[in-house]
Amino acid sequence: MHALSLLLLVLMGLALALGGGYLLYLGGSPFYLFSGLVMLAVAAGLWRRRRWALWLYAAWLLALLVWSLWEVGLHWWPLATRLGIPVLIGLLLALPAVRRNPQGTEGGGHFGPAWPVLGTALLSAAVALSGIPRPLHEIxxxxxxxxxTADARLGDGALPEGEWTAYGRTQHGQRYSPLKQITPANVHQLEVAWQIRTGDMxxxxxxxExxxxxxxxxxxxxxYLCTPHSWAMALDADTGxxxxxxxxxSGLESxxxxxTCRGVAYHGSAAAPAAATTAAGAGVQAASLCANRIFLPTADAKLYALDAxxxxxCADFGKGGALDLxxxxxxxxxxxxxxxxxxxVAGDRVIVSGAVNDNYDVRSPSGVIRAYDVRSGKLLWNWDSGNPEATAPFDPDDPAQTYTASSPNSWSVGSADTQLGLAYFxxxxxxxxxxxxxxNAEEEKYSSSVVALDLATGRARWVRQFVHHDxxxxxxxxxxxxxxxxxxxxxxxxxxxxxxxGDIYVLDRRDGSPLHAVGERPAPQGTDIPGQRVAPMQPFSALSFEPSPLRESDMWGASLVDQMLCRIAFRQLRYEGRYTPPSMQGSLIYxxxxxxxxxxxxAVDPQRQVMFGMPTYLAFVSTLMPKARIAPGQQSNVGEQGLNEIEGAGYGVRMHPFLSPIGVPCQVPPWGTVAAADLRSGKIAYQRRNGTIRDLSPLPLPIRIGVPGIGGPLITAGGVAFLGAAVDNNFRAYDLASGKVLWDVRIPAGGQATPMSYLNSRGEQMVVLVAGGHGSVGTKAGDYVIAYQLKR
Known part of the structure; x- marks a missing residue:
């Protein structure tokens, strides 16, 4: 025990002294250097069996407690990692075997008393434990x-309440089900109704990714759903x-x-036609082929129209049922x-946007948005943010007519209001x-914004930008x-x-004017990239889940040592708050x-006029690298993270999360939350940490620390919100009123998708989630579709 104590003190002392000295040189806290020197002194005293070594460690442990409280207050997670290992060492030093003189108990007993280190260790542990009920960054x-309002249908009143005909149920994107069978009182009775595997692994x-x-x-x-490799499938809604x-x-392309495929689109009648069979699983016996259509976007840049x-x-759409985008x-x-x-899908047109690879090549395809006739596939208009006035349809067979290279694209999901005649991207x-x-000037105007396009002509009616010169x-x-x-x-x-x-912009959708305050504030300036400029002002919204700027004291780790290494990294990077410009030095983006x-x-409840979402907090590092500094072996296009060379540019870019040496985020948790706000008042009602480290740590510990996630929520009229998304393999139901977890089940793979809800043929409410994992965030891969219903 004596030797183990010495080894721990020497190793930690050397690490803290050397690293702490460098941190102090960078302008950081002197406490780590001081701690390293104290630990080395205690080790020397312990080696020589000096009484003062125990008193010195006890005094340092008390100083550590005071310093920790001064830096982070009475909060469990930042206190636990500062105090954890030092408390354990203190308890170790209090053991008789550590304090025994070389001659043993008979020869001279112990060289020092146990109570100083034992008392300060227990005091530190008690103070840290008292911070458990005080979660950091929660509301x-x-x-x-x-x-x-009981009438919140926005013109979709013809849609039966048990149907879900668009990605967000309707083209309004609310992710809201009007079904009320599942409530906070009975949601715990949900069980698996059926589960299938698609075979697309x-x-x-x-x-x-x-x-x-x-x-x-x-x-x-x-x-109707799609799979990562662009298969389209139809499943019986009762049985799967x-x-x-x-x-x-669609093949593979490196x-x-x-x-991925986030979903398909539907065009046709929402009410079952007279010729349809209503028995479970019978589907629709359409009066004519392709009376109802499923539109499938594929990974090889095609759009298929399929008979539902x-x-x-559908042979009448494009060439053999497909368009080459x-x-x-x-x-x-x-x-x-x-x-x-x-x-x-809005009226008689299907409007397609697309993703353009980030940071691969200056000369890339266009981000054009195009509307096609839902029957023939004829191009009706095209809106290119790099040339926004040229909305008259190009001739698809004329190679001389081309869209603007690399123009801003809309890779996510759009919405539409057919009564106003607008699509929003x-x-x-x-x-x-x-x-x-x-x-160019047009690209500057429309990038990182929401734009309202006229459904008839494709012309931009209004635009609201969220980042200037992004x-x-x-x-x-x-x-x-x-x-x-x-x-x-x-x-x-x-x-x-x-x-x-983290801003939530609430705007009048007729003209883009703000319904809750929108303003501008100064942004950090200066760049080390020739020819680069930085916008002097940036927008913000009054309703916002924006995190506070990071400080050195927000750095986190499993121990003082890796926490110190995160502080060193923090000091080495350029960081001046939100919108710190990317740099060759390396900039912290948070x-x-x-x-x-x-x-x-x-997800938005249109009757209660409230929202529920999943704010996530992860800092990233952005480093611009001159081409001369990129070795041939380094050059790679590896997705959004890692080093991208950027063909045709003078610089490559390296992007990665801001992680500690052991692979956890350097900033203090929580990293993932659930939250709700009243959209009429613009006030946040609550924000709670969400998810556990069960699938992130070597030991399957379901510790609710608040983990990152990606995916979407669902709200039901019964007052329940559903969400998978977090990087633990769990599917949860929440009380919409409080955000508290009401139901929590394990799923066989990562649930990084958005759930939906519908009625089966018996009139029972079902909740469905796709569970297949996410390559970039490292969750377990799978090919599951899982349906839940209340226990009969």
Missing amino acids: EGTLAMDIV RGPKDIG TTYQATPLKVHGLL KERWRFDPQ KRQHQ ATGKP THNMPFKQPGFYYSTSPPV PMGNRTPDQLGMYR LWDMDAPAQPVLLDLDLPQGRTPAIVVPTKQ PGNFGVFNWGSV
């Missing part, structure tokens, strides 16, 4: 559950039995940045352009994301949510747009480009 509160040749993010549709007794499958043979009843391609593209590198999200950035010198990959990632708000000025058509920065909100968006 306690309750969401008002009063029904504000991640393979050894797949890219790293192969993910299963699909949200099924439910129409006429069938569920497969009714048809369509494989477009240059794809994402291998049979899955066969690379038409009129200025560049056509394989894997550089494709749609990862379902198209918007969240816009990304022009590639390369971190280099702003390649952009150098951070702060795309608008989330589907805009449409609802009507009852405000002092009367019922107002609103659009709710979550952003990666919130990072993973986003406080991402494509999962938020």
Whole structure:
């Protein structure tokens, strides 16, 4: 025991002294250097059996406690990692075997008393434990559950309450089910009704970000979904039995940045036609082939129209049932352009946007948004943010007509209001994301924004930008949510747009004017990149889940040592708060480009006029590297994380999460939360840490620390919210009023998708989640579709 104590003190002392000295040189806290020197002195005294060694350690432990409280207050997680190992060493030093003189008990007893180190160790442990009920960065509160309006259908009143005909149930993107059978009182009775496997599994040749993010549709007794490799499937909504499958043979392409499909789109009658059979699983006997259609975007940049009843391609659409979306593209590198999200179906048109690979090549395909006739596939209009006035349809067979290279794209999900005649698209950035010198004035206007396009002509009616001259990959990632708000000025058509920065913009969807305050504030300036400029001001919203700026004291780790290493990394990086420009030095970007909100968006209850979402907090590091500094072996296009060379540019970019040497985030948890807000008042009701480290740690410990996630929530009229998404393999139900977990079950793979709810043929409410994992966040891969219902 004596030797073990010495070894621990020497190792920690050397690490803290050397690292602490460097941290002090960088302008950081002197406490680590001081601690290292104290530990080495205690080790020397312990080696020589000096009484003062125990008193010195006890005094240092007391100083550590006071310093920790001064830095972080009475909060468990930051206290536990500062005090944990030092307390254990203190308890070790109090053991008789450690304090025994060389002659043993008979010869001279112990060289020092136990009570100084034992007392300070127990005091430190007690203080840390008292911080358990005081979670850091949480908001306690309750969401008002009063029904504000009973009529909140926005023109979708023809949709039966048990159907789900678009990605967010309707093209309004609310992720809201009007079903009320499942309530906070009975949600604990949910059990698996059926579970199937699609057979589409991640393979050894797949890219790293192969993910299963699909949200099924439910129409006429069938569920429609897609899989990561672009298969379309129809399942019996009662049993999960497969009714048809369509494989477009989209192949594998190493240059794809994402291998995923978030969903398909539907066009047709929402009410079952007279010829339809209503028995479970019978599907629809359409009066004519392709009377109802499923639109499938594929990873090889095609759009298929499939007969909803049979899955066969609609011969009257495009060429043999498909459109080649690379038409009129200025560049056509394989894997550089494709749609990862379902198209918007509004009236007689299907509107398609697409993803353009970030940071692969200055000369990339266009981010054009195009509307096609739902029957013939004829191009009706095209809106290119790099050339926004040229909305008259290009001739797909004319190679001289090309869209703008690399223009800002809309890779997420769009929404539509057919009564106003508008489609709303969240816009990304022009590639390369971190280099702003390649952009024209139109691209500057429309990047990182939401734009309202005229359904008839494609012309932009209004735009609201969330980041000026975006150098951070702060795309608008989330589907805009449409609802009507009852405000002092009367019922107002609103659009709710979550952003990666954590801002929630609540706007009048007629003209983009703010319904809750929007302002601008100064942003950090200066760049070490020739030709690069930085916008002097940046927008912000009054309703926001934006985190506070990071401080050195926010650095975290499992011990003092890796916490110190995170502090060193923090001091080595450039960081001046939100919108710190990317640099060759390496810049800390917080919130990072993973986003406080991402494509999962938020769920909105249109009757209570409230929202529920999953704010996530992860810092990223962005480093621009001159091409001369990139060794040939380093050059790689590896997705959004890692080193991307950026063909045609003078710099490459390296992006990665800000992690400690043991692979956990350097900032103090929680890293993932659930939260709710009242959209009429613009006030946050609560915010709670979400998820456990069970699937992140070597030991399966279900410790609720609040972990990151990606995926979307579902709200039901019964007052229950559902969410998978977190990086533990769990599916949870929450009390919408309080955010408390009511139901928590394990699922066989990562649940990084958005759930949905519908009625089966018996009139029973079902909840469905796809569980297949996410390659980038490292959750378990799978191919599961799981349906739950209340125990009969």
